[in-house]
Amino acid sequence: MSLHTHVVLPGRAPREEWTQRRYWLPDFNQMWNAARLNLADALDPFERGRITVSMRQGIGMIAVLGLLAGVPTLLANLWLGLSVGTAVPLAAAAASLAELAAGYPANPVANEVAHTAGLLAGIEPRMPGLLAALLSALGLWLNWPLGWLANWIVYGAVVAGLARLMGAPNNLQTFFAATSFTAVPLTLTGLSPIPFIGPLAVIAGILWAFVLYYQAVRRVTGLDATRTLLSVVLPGVVIAAIPTLLALGLLLLALAA
Amino acid sequence: MRDGRLEHNFDDATVQLDITMLQPRAYPEFVAKALVLDNDPFEAMVDDDNPWMEGFVLVVAVSGLAGLALAVGGWLTAATLPAPDAALTTLLQGGRQLAAILSLPAASVERVIMEVWALTAFSSGYAGGWTHLLPILSVPGMALVWWVFFSVGAFGIGRAFGGNGTLRTTLGAAALTVAPLSFLLLSIAPFAGVSSVMLAVWSALIGYRAIHVAQELDWRRAALTTLSVYALAIVVILLLLVAFGLGYATGGFR
Numbered sequence: 001m002s003l004h005t006h007v008v009l010p011g012r013a014p015r016e017e018w019t020q021r022r023y024w025l026p027d028f029n030q031m032w033n034a035a036r037l038n039l040a041d042a043l044d045p046f047e048r049g050r051i052t053v054s055m056r057q058g059i060g061m062i063a064v065l066g067l068l069a070g071v072p073t074l075l076a077n078l079w080l081g082l083s084v085g086t087a088v089p090l091a092a093a094a095a096s097l098a099e100l101a102a103g104y105p106a107n108p109v110a111n112e113v114a115h116t117a118g119l120l121a122g123i124e125p126r127m128p129g130l131l132a133a134l135l136s137a138l139g140l141w142l143n144w145p146l147g148w149l150a151n152w153i154v155y156g157a158v159v160a161g162l163a164r165l166m167g168a169p170n171n172l173q174t175f176f177a178a179t180s181f182t183a184v185p186l187t188l189t190g191l192s193p194i195p196f197i198g199p200l201a202v203i204a205g206i207l208w209a210f211v212l213y214y215q216a217v218r219r220v221t222g223l224d225a226t227r228t229l230l231s232v233v234l235p236g237v238v239i240a241a242i243p244t245l246l247a248l249g250l251l252l253l254a255l256a257a
Numbered sequence: 258m259r260d261g262r263l264e265h266n267f268d269d270a271t272v273q274l275d276i277t278m279l280q281p282r283a284y285p286e287f288v289a290k291a292l293v294l295d296n297d298p299f300e301a302m303v304d305d306d307n308p309w310m311e312g313f314v315l316v317v318a319v320s321g322l323a324g325l326a327l328a329v330g331g332w333l334t335a336a337t338l339p340a341p342d343a344a345l346t347t348l349l350q351g352g353r354q355l356a357a358i359l360s361l362p363a364a365s366v367e368r369v370i371m372e373v374w375a376l377t378a379f380s381s382g383y384a385g386g387w388t389h390l391l392p393i394l395s396v397p398g399m400a401l402v403w404w405v406f407f408s409v410g411a412f413g414i415g416r417a418f419g420g421n422g423t424l425r426t427t428l429g430a431a432a433l434t435v436a437p438l439s440f441l442l443l444s445i446a447p448f449a450g451v452s453s454v455m456l457a458v459w460s461a462l463i464g465y466r467a468i469h470v471a472q473e474l475d476w477r478r479a480a481l482t483t484l485s486v487y488a489l490a491i492v493v494i495l496l497l498l499v500a501f502g503l504g505y506a507t508g509g510f511r
Contacts, residue, residue, distance in 0.1 A: 054293065055293040055294065056289075056293045059292070059293065086337075086339075087337040087338055087447070087448070088448070089448060090338065108358045109355065109358060109359065112351060112354050112355050112358060113351070113355070115351070115354075116347060116348065116350070116351030116354075116355075119347045119350075119351070120339065120344060120347050120348070123339035123340070123343050123344060123347065124339065125336070125337050125338055125339055126335070126336045126337075126338065126339070126340055127336040127337060131337075132336070132337035132338075132447075135333060135337055135446065135447045136337050136447050136448050138446050138447075138449075139334075139446035139447045139448035139449035140448050140449070142443050142449040143448070143449055143450060146440070146443065146449065146450070146451055146452070146455075147452070149440075149455065150451075150452035150454065150455035153455050153458055153459050153462070154452075154454050154458045157458050157461070157462060161480070164476075172294050172462065172466075173293065173294050173295075176294075
């Protein structure tokens with residue numbers, strides 16, 4: 001089989017498809033429809049009776065929206081790193097420990113730890129401080145889409161497996177393409193650095209994303225409500241249960257000792 | 258015939274057929290298509306004249322680039338941080354102060370800090386030296402071992418489940434399991450981290466597709482084969498850990 005086999009029609013030069021935006025992203029209307037929980041129009045905008053959005057477009061959308069959501073944090077990190085003239089994680093650790101110590105002024109341990117962290121952040125990095133702040137902020141910014149992609153693939157693989165075991169006839173590409181729209185409401189989590197509004201936006205974004213994820217799984221698998229809910233919730237319950245059980249076990253061991 | 262391509266003019270269309278072997282320049286497209294679980298690259302690898310050689314070159318190319326990105330990223334990350342000596346001096350100073358506050362022996366606190374420091378600085382490459390370059394060798398090495406292990410395991414188990422692919426075609430298709438390592442190219446930016454769980458799960462999904470195509474199994478058997486290979490890998494790792502533990506406990510490696 002050859003990937004280079006193609007037909008060139010006269011008068012129509014072969015176009016570099018991968019250079020077009022639509023190759024990498026669904027259009028804005030599809031994302032808007034997903035945000036309104038109108039998944040029928042988001043997944044099948046031309047009413048062809050099948051899901052036309054691709055997994056590739058899903059990855060592109062997660063990458064772009066992840067970067068977009070990370071912009072407020074990027075700006076906050078740049079502000080912090082540039083003002084201290086060091087790598088952002090060091091500056092952030094020093095700032096949060098100083099805040100913690102300020103909350104417990106009578107605690108000498110907290111004060112000493114904060115003082116040491118402040119001293120560490122104050123040491124000149126090996127590269128110019130400006131560059132260290134810029135590069136580290138950029139790296140942390142990239143973690144936004146990378147984290148979203150990780151959650152999407154890892155959680156999705158388990159949910160898709162469970163749905164399949166429960167009788168869903170879906171294929172993996174369609175499943176991942178449909179569930180990628182969860183990135184749309186998750187964009188709200190990018191507002192987290194804003195005081196007061198941030199935490200509310202994060203909660204709203206996660207709840208909204210959960211509802212959209214449930215709808216996407218239901219639409220793409222064709223399962224009934226109970227089995228869809230089981231497929232979506234069970235991996236989360238197991239993930240939450242493992243550390244809880246481990247902590248309980250450790251606690252019991254400690255008590256026994 | 259022109260540039261390795263067979264062309265034929267029909268009345269209103271030109272059909273071009275590429276009859277050359279796969280080229281490394283096609284690898285980015287293969288990797289991209291494997292990431293979205295497209296069947297094309299798997300079929301192309303299975304149908305290749307020399308699938309295992311093609312797979313070997315693909316694994317080395319992708320993992321080599323990933324290792325290089327990790328090495329450069331590790332070096333850049335270390336460069337964004339203070340000099341290790343100055344950082345260690347500050348930490349020891351803080352440790353002594355903390356020991357005084359908590360009425361702990363300063364020597365013990367210093368020893369703990371030194372031990373943790375030595376381990377962290379060595380494993381992260383922060384201390385400098387040649388440890389920065391370790392990923393250039395370790396990532397391709399691990400990728401090659403995993404590729405061979407996965408392919409041989411998938412071939413054996415797949416055959417037991419009724420598959421009819423050969424080891425050569427399985428090696429070719431399974432080479433695409435390294436595709437998620439391409440995300441490690443982003444590790445070139447300091448503090449950018451790629452989840453190893455994501456790499457493992459995405460690689461498993463691609464491995465499932467590879468077995469599905471190379472062994473021509475139905476989805477259930479292909480999934481069982483994939484999971485069995487992973488379970489086998491866990492058993493092998495546990496056995497190695499037990500062997501290491503026994504060796505260490507009986508006085509080896511000291």
